[in-house]
Amino acid sequence: MTLMLNVTDLRGTTPTTAELRRVLPRGGTDVNSVLPTVGPIVEAVREHGAEKALEYGEQFDRIRPATVRVPGDIIDKAERELDPALREALMEAIARIRKVHAEQKPAAHTTTLGPGATVTETFIPVARVGLYVPGGKAVYPSSVLMNVIPAQEAGASSMVVCTPPQEEFGGWPHPTILAACKLLGVDEVWAVGGAQAVALMAYGDDAYELEPVDMITGPGNIFVAAAKRLVNGVVGIDAEAGPSEIAIIADDSANPEFVALDLISQAEHDENAASVLITASSQLAEAVERAVDKRAAQTLNAERAASALGGSQSGIVLVDDLEHAILVANAYAAEHLEVHTRDARAVAERITNAGAIFVGDYSPVPLGDYAAGSNHVLPTSGTARFNAGLSTHTFLKPVNLIEYDRAALEEIGGHIIALAADEQLPAHGEAIAARMEQK
Template identity: 80%
Template structure:
């Protein structure tokens, strides 16, 4: 079922690895001509346009954009007790991790009377997108809302698609998750139009625009985020889910197969990749994937993803090569199944999140490890990080010098200004009697 890429006996360059490793992703550029008019229309006409596009694409139109408070209360009251208990357990762990991420201000004294203080200011208003297409994602509510809350965002809005089967309102479990976290502003809008509406707002409907949009979504959501980037901040242009499993001969083929399938059930474009120096393990995993993929509820979707060009097995010569290939692949999720898993995991430098050993599977991180599941995809883990409390904080420097401190460094500033042929910079220093 899984395609094989055999790199044994070779030492491929980084450039070659980027060409030959299994990689799916989506072509955002291809949908920009479709999405751009939607974003522009919502910018001009606001909520009216957003509702029209929702009705056109999803055949559903909510009674109002803003979900009434009683809908949130009812969703929480009607939530199945065991689901509420599971959400509350996840909330506690996610909040503990994200609360610990918040940095403290720090001051550097560069000399008498010369200080630079770095402080961290939360983004004032954030828009959090929660998808609702092929599945319901209350977990994404938790992963977006909690870090924003721990950063200290003043206000937030959760945007999530209305559902025809729930009377034109978002999925009740999503609403219940919002209520559990104390979110009072939820907009029943999905897709590219939701991103545009969060970016531009609508005064007539009383919809205040946000300063930053975060959260996963399909290619149309990603394209809209690209188009509004600059009007608002964004976290990333999320692609399909990815898992890379780095494993040696000591690994359990059945556990790896289950983990590969778990990510493949997200959608047909999801990527599941095994990187190993063990041909025997590779054969065993492929056989287990073939056996187990058809048993899952989402068998058709998972099988399509596992058989696609974005998924496969990469055979390498040894563990060193496996580490190098895993770093080159830079997966959203990387699992390490080796005899010395923690040591190997510490050596990896490119991954959205690293799951160490057989009892730390990716689904743990998807729900309740405490870490965030909104992570960089399509190889962007080489240079970017997942959603965290840091995402919603702006580091700002406070520069404070007294007269003596400026007099000490001032002549050097004048010299540098003259060398750059920006004499007014130097004059601004000398005007202070320096």
């Protein structure tokens, strides 16, 4: 079977941002479409707690764990039996991710506005965090690392990892997931998946001694995304994750094999994953298409990759030149953006919209998926225009400490009284005047 990538030819055009958003290939999921299904699940778990969550798990996953919370000896056994090579890989990834996220933590700072007038910004960690790790088409110990480590570096005092039970492993989550938790010092793991897991983390269950969380993060399918939307406000969430996506800016200096392999690497995630090449070189586009056709058929997940690469969300975008490519990339706002051009760093620094930017031939997206040190939980579906990926900042709350003495308040007090009078809130002004009049 010959795999043909869709081609969007923008050469000779000057489309507006609105036009680009309409014509560029784009994946995505309609979360609204599953809200009628997910809403009753969330409400049932809110009302009936763990029992209802376990019922839904048995219905959807065909397995019911003996307890919601995975026993410590099961977690310990998973860590003891971890393959040595995999342990070494996880430990190296942990070290790199931890170093990057530790250095992200901002320091408190004080602004002095005059004698006796200061505002200090401090950063308070979210106290209890719920971290969702999917367990559908693949095993994702990397998602454990990417969620747990920034929460730890922020200073979260309590966390739970929620991940689906597996029939193959006696109703407990996949051992590699449990082993990753153990390596990170996380001992609270709930064997619950899907929308019911999100609801249970949000509402908890006192009878089962399952404490609710303050924030839920982590990727998942459309049902998980819908549940996160529904509990947002009861708890904080990071984002509603859509299908994985990669865009690549490449010129005629790019290696077509590298570009093709990187497009395929994201396409194997999911049939709805998006893989987009943006180039002014028709020769490169043709070479990449040939390489994709050859390589995609050889990969383990060939059927899944072919479905994603042949879908309307993937393809090649032909542009006039590098300036045009940068314009298109910023309008697309990819989750992952690779730059394969001459002077790739200079091009990368002109990108304003991307979840993460991978610079040059030897910084492919799979590096960031596992062990670059950066985070792989990133904004999808164009939301990189206004959202950032998961980081230590996600789990920190900036809080201002306002300290004025009497003289400093008197200096600004008249202005406050004038503003309060204009807004017809006289009690505000009276609260200030009383302090100024005090003997």
